[in-house]
Amino acid sequence: GAGVSQSPSNKVTEKGKDVELRCDPISGHTALYWYRQSLGQGLEFLIYFQGNSAPDKSGLPSDRFSAERTGGSVSTLTIQRTQQEDSAVYLCASSLDQGAETQYFGPGTRLLVL
C-alpha cells in the first residue's frame, strides 16, 4: 500500500514569507508526527496528533509554527514569517495509533529560506 507522502518535496522561499507543508499519512493511521532535521543533525520532535487533536505541542520552536489536522488524515505544518534558521528537512511520520510503536516516515520536505 501507499506509504507516507509529503508535499512539496522541495520549497524555496524568501525570508518573511509564510509556507505550508503537507503530510498524508498511511491510510488508517491515526497518529501523526512532525519532526525537523537540520543539516547534519538528528530529528527534532515538533508536534504529534492523535486523530485531530494535538496533545503535545511542546516541540514547536516558536509561535510562528502551527499545525493542524482535519478529518483525522492529512496534516499541514505552517511556518509564518519564515527565518533563515527555519531551513531544514521537515519529516512527517505516522503510526497505527498513539500506542503503536513503529513510526513510518515520509520522504520529507526540504525547506530553504533565502
Added chain:
Amino acid sequence: GENVEQHPSTLSVQEGDSAVIKCTYSDSASNYFPWYKQELGKRPQLIIDIRSNVGEKKDQRIAVTLNKTAKHFSLHITETQPEDSAVYFCAARGGRGSTLGRLYFGRGTQLTVWP
C-alpha cells in the same frame, strides 16, 4: 522529558569488520527502542527495534542489545558492506503521560564502510 545520547558521531570501518553504535537514555519509563537507517537524501527507515522486556534481538547481520539497568542500548552490525554506509539514528519511545508515543532521537552516527 527523555534525553538520548548517541556515540560515536562518525564511524569508519573496513568492509567485513564489525560496527557498534551506542546510545543512552534517561527516562526509565521508556519502553521501546528503534534504530533507523537514513541514506543520503532518503527518509529514515526502521531497521531493527527492541522492547524493554527483551535484552537482545538479532536480524541477520544486525543485532541490538539493551541494558535497562544502565539505560543503554547498542546496535551491532557484523560483516559490514559498503551498502551499510548511512546515518544511523537510535531512539527511545516515551512511556508516560504526554510523552507517550513520542520518539526521542539521538543525533545520529555517520557510518562509512570502505571497500
